[in-house]
Amino acid sequence: MTIAPPARVGMSLDEVDTPALLIDLDAFERNLDRMADAAAQLGVRLRAHAKTHKSPVIANMQIARGAIGQCCQKVGEAEILVAGGVADVLVSNQVIGASKIARLAGLARHATVRVCVDDANNIDDLAAAARQHGSCLSVLVEIDVGTGRCGVAPGAAAVALAQKIAAQDGLQFSGLQAYHGGAQHIRGFTERKAAIDHAISVTRDTIDQLAAVGLDCEIVGGAGTGTFRFEGASGIYTEIQAGSYVFMDADYGRNLDLDGAEGSEFEHSLFVLATVMSRTADDRVIVDGGLKTFAVDSGLPLVADHPDAIYVGASDEHGRLSVSGDARQIALGDRLRLIPGHCDPTVNLHDWYVGMRGDVVEAVWPVAARGALF
Amino acid sequence: MTIAPPARVGMSLDEVDTPALLIDLDAFERNLDRMADAAAQLGVRLRAHAKTHKSPVIANMQIARGAIGQCCQKVGEAEILVAGGVADVLVSNQVIGASKIARLAGLARHATVRVCVDDANNIDDLAAAARQHGSCLSVLVEIDVGTGRCGVAPGAAAVALAQKIAAQDGLQFSGLQAYHGGAQHIRGFTERKAAIDHAISVTRDTIDQLAAVGLDCEIVGGAGTGTFRFEGASGIYTEIQAGSYVFMDADYGRNLDLDGAEGSEFEHSLFVLATVMSRTADDRVIVDGGLKTFAVDSGLPLVADHPDAIYVGASDEHGRLSVSGDARQIALGDRLRLIPGHCDPTVNLHDWYVGMRGDVVEAVWPVAARGALF
Numbered sequence: 001m002t003i004a005p006p007a008r009v010g011m012s013l014d015e016v017d018t019p020a021l022l023i024d025l026d027a028f029e030r031n032l033d034r035m036a037d038a039a040a041q042l043g044v045r046l047r048a049h050a051k052t053h054k055s056p057v058i059a060n061m062q063i064a065r066g067a068i069g070q071c072c073q074k075v076g077e078a079e080i081l082v083a084g085g086v087a088d089v090l091v092s093n094q095v096i097g098a099s100k101i102a103r104l105a106g107l108a109r110h111a112t113v114r115v116c117v118d119d120a121n122n123i124d125d126l127a128a129a130a131r132q133h134g135s136c137l138s139v140l141v142e143i144d145v146g147t148g149r150c151g152v153a154p155g156a157a158a159v160a161l162a163q164k165i166a167a168q169d170g171l172q173f174s175g176l177q178a179y180h181g182g183a184q185h186i187r188g189f190t191e192r193k194a195a196i197d198h199a200i201s202v203t204r205d206t207i208d209q210l211a212a213v214g215l216d217c218e219i220v221g222g223a224g225t226g227t228f229r230f231e232g233a234s235g236i237y238t239e240i241q242a243g244s245y246v247f248m249d250a251d252y253g254r255n256l257d258l259d260g261a262e263g264s265e266f267e268h269s270l271f272v273l274a275t276v277m278s279r280t281a282d283d284r285v286i287v288d289g290g291l292k293t294f295a296v297d298s299g300l301p302l303v304a305d306h307p308d309a310i311y312v313g314a315s316d317e318h319g320r321l322s323v324s325g326d327a328r329q330i331a332l333g334d335r336l337r338l339i340p341g342h343c344d345p346t347v348n349l350h351d352w353y354v355g356m357r358g359d360v361v362e363a364v365w366p367v368a369a370r371g372a373l374f
Numbered sequence: 375m376t377i378a379p380p381a382r383v384g385m386s387l388d389e390v391d392t393p394a395l396l397i398d399l400d401a402f403e404r405n406l407d408r409m410a411d412a413a414a415q416l417g418v419r420l421r422a423h424a425k426t427h428k429s430p431v432i433a434n435m436q437i438a439r440g441a442i443g444q445c446c447q448k449v450g451e452a453e454i455l456v457a458g459g460v461a462d463v464l465v466s467n468q469v470i471g472a473s474k475i476a477r478l479a480g481l482a483r484h485a486t487v488r489v490c491v492d493d494a495n496n497i498d499d500l501a502a503a504a505r506q507h508g509s510c511l512s513v514l515v516e517i518d519v520g521t522g523r524c525g526v527a528p529g530a531a532a533v534a535l536a537q538k539i540a541a542q543d544g545l546q547f548s549g550l551q552a553y554h555g556g557a558q559h560i561r562g563f564t565e566r567k568a569a570i571d572h573a574i575s576v577t578r579d580t581i582d583q584l585a586a587v588g589l590d591c592e593i594v595g596g597a598g599t600g601t602f603r604f605e606g607a608s609g610i611y612t613e614i615q616a617g618s619y620v621f622m623d624a625d626y627g628r629n630l631d632l633d634g635a636e637g638s639e640f641e642h643s644l645f646v647l648a649t650v651m652s653r654t655a656d657d658r659v660i661v662d663g664g665l666k667t668f669a670v671d672s673g674l675p676l677v678a679d680h681p682d683a684i685y686v687g688a689s690d691e692h693g694r695l696s697v698s699g700d701a702r703q704i705a706l707g708d709r710l711r712l713i714p715g716h717c718d719p720t721v722n723l724h725d726w727y728v729g730m731r732g733d734v735v736e737a738v739w740p741v742a743a744r745g746a747l748f
Contacts, residue, residue: 002376003450003745003746003747006747006748015473017471017473017474017748018471018748019747019748020748051690051691073690073691074691076377093651093691094651094652095651096649096650096651096662096706096707097391097392097649097707099389099391100391118652118654119652119653119654119706121706122706144654148655148658148694149652149660149689149692149694150651150652150654150660150692151652151654152654153654181689275470275471276470277467277468277469277470277524278468278492278493278523278524278525279493280492280493280518280524280525280526280527281522284522286523286524288470288748289747291669291671291716291718291719292718292719292722292745292747293747295665296671297665297670297671297688314671315523315555316425316447316718316719317425317447317448317467317747318523318524320522320523332470332493332495332496333470333471342665344665344666344690345665345666345690348666348723349722349723349745349747350745350747351745370745371377371666371723371724371725371744372377373377373380373393373663373666373667373691373723373724374380374391374392374393374394374662
């Protein structure tokens with residue numbers, strides 16, 4: 001059952017039902033423009049990550065500004081992106097199991113579909129499915145550049161997989177996936193840069209080893225919102241896969257720049273609008289958004305517009321704010337904007353975006369791939 | 375957009391796509407029976423909490439075993455329960471804002487609808503809406519019995535609200551909401567019981583003060599899976615509102631009994647089936663379920679069936695398991711059952727339950743109120 005949207009186009013902000021996932025469209029569009037400009041200046045392609053927004057509407061706005069396609073984590077997300085008009089999609093992940101592989105191979109009849117591998121048998125399975133469906137899958141070898149999650153070791157193991165891919169009908173060897181997820185939220189600039197310098201070094205070495213056996217990398221992909229300027233300036237990464245930049249979140253806001261200051265070149269454009277639903281103690285405000293409204297894995301939300309209000313506890317459907325100073329004026333029924341701790345899994349809790357132009361609802365977009373887990 | 379289900383009835387477990395939310399129907403039905411028996415033995419009514427399961431199908435199974443209705447946290451959940459045939463629903467929460475209050479009052483034409491209050495002006499708003507819709511809302515005064523979230527102080531403040539409710543056309547004063555959410559997960563038996571003893575004491579005093587002004591409590595509601603035996607034996611609570619007992623979760627499993635042992639009288643009946651999607655290091659297994667598959671607010675999932683496998687880290691769509699001993703045999707493509715840390719917000723991440731009878735899919739039920747945030 002799809003939940004009805006909390007707003008209609010033309011409503012004013014004070015008519016939007018809560019909790020609602022708001023996009024500040026002005027800030028959001030500035031973020032889109034900034035990243036498009038940055039990619040152009042760095043001389044790399046942008047393949048923005050749809051796991052953040054889960055929306056073909058937003059994907060197409062990124063592509064209209066120059067992005068060459070999208071990446072995503074799940075076959076179900078890829079299906080929804082292709083159905084929404086995206087022509088080039090990378091599942092930046094391993095796809096395991098006959099059902100998913102069949103769907104991926106079928107989808108490749110309708111768009112350029114790319115996938116990552118870190119296992120030789122998986123290559124056989126992908127190739128068999130592609131041949132069965134009469135399609136071609138573009139395949140990247142994922143190397144572990146420091147995260148310790150998926151991916152084979154850089155160097156010889158990657159070369160062996162690449163050679164196996166290149167030898168298979170139905171598959172095209174397209175290059176390397178060299179994403180360092182673990183580096184994105186390293187707070188210190190120097191430490192974060194050092195992690196990516198290591199990733200660049202081992203990736204360059206692997207590219208050289210591939211070249212030595214006659215295999216070129218059309219794509220060397222990776223990078224996120226926390227590190228894309230390092231990979232983008234490396235000379236070896238061809239695609240950056242940042243996602244969170246469109247919205248930003250509280251956790252990315254805690255990364256430090258070269259001068260040790262918190263912040264980002266992108267703006268918070270994603271908010272949850274919540275209503276004060278209980279106000280029975282002077283220093284406590286209860287809002288109607290908790291664990292089912294915000295992902296709290298990377299910390300609790302921040303309260304926008306009220307520096308004296310701190311979100312201190314979440315239960316399933318309640319948020320508890322500690323208030324002092326001017327924030328003690330917050331009254332029952334007041335509506336507050338909150339900045340999610342982690343944007344990607346927070347978006348995944350909502351069915352609809354409410355796009356605000358100032359105080360007017362301008363757009364209501366489905367979070368089309370919300371819950372696309374497989 | 376509703377996501378297609380990961381299984382069809384009649385499939386075997388190894389055909390279910392992953393990640394999928396599984397119910398072990400045998401264990402689940404034993405949990406339903408155990409709580410029905412416990413409520414009967416304690417001599418209290420069961421108003422099971424639908425915020426756990428978000429499913430009219432499960433609500434009706436509880437009611438068929440004697441539950442007198444459901445409670446829920448949101449108007450949207452109440453609408454879905456009533457549409458699914460539930461005749462008596464308590465929104466065990468404050469409902470604030472004209473739009474939500476209108477929906478609540480309209481819904482009260484179609485079922486017995488109850489709601490909690492902790493504010494005098496909110497009583498006026500509820501009454502005006504009920505009169506406008508020609509309906510009657512059953513209203514409970516919520517008292518804060520120790521959680522420090524919603525609710526007025528026990529005693530005089532509650533009596534004043536009750537008198538105001540009783541004086542309003544369109545509203546019926548029905549009693550007290552006296553739920554101690556903060557006590558449910560207190561680990562030690564003695565400390566947990568002490569918290570509820572306090573709640574019982576202040577609730578009894580408030581009941582007495584209400585009686586002194588001629589107001590009877592048809593309903594005194596509260597209690598969760600962690601404490602229901604205390605409230606149920608109190609002689610003053612008339613309804614217990616446990617929800618998690620149907621599924622149990624890892625966090626409730628860490629509560630201690632009188633003898634200091636972990637565990638529960640209920641069984642884990644809810645699992646997430648996940649697939650091993652990467653296996654590139656001997657001591658590391660990567661599965662296809664992370665922050666968008668599991669709520670991690672109350673800890674990471676446990677790995678069922680494999681005591682030597684520990685889920686140690688979640689990213690958006692990956693789970694990282696540390697494996698030793700026999701668990702080193704876990705191979706790429708293997709499928710593992712995981713026990714969520716916190717069942718309620720985990721269920722809310724999924725669109726479908728896959729009900730298993732042994733290794734055969736017997737039922738596929740929508741998580742109908744998933745995402746019903748307002």
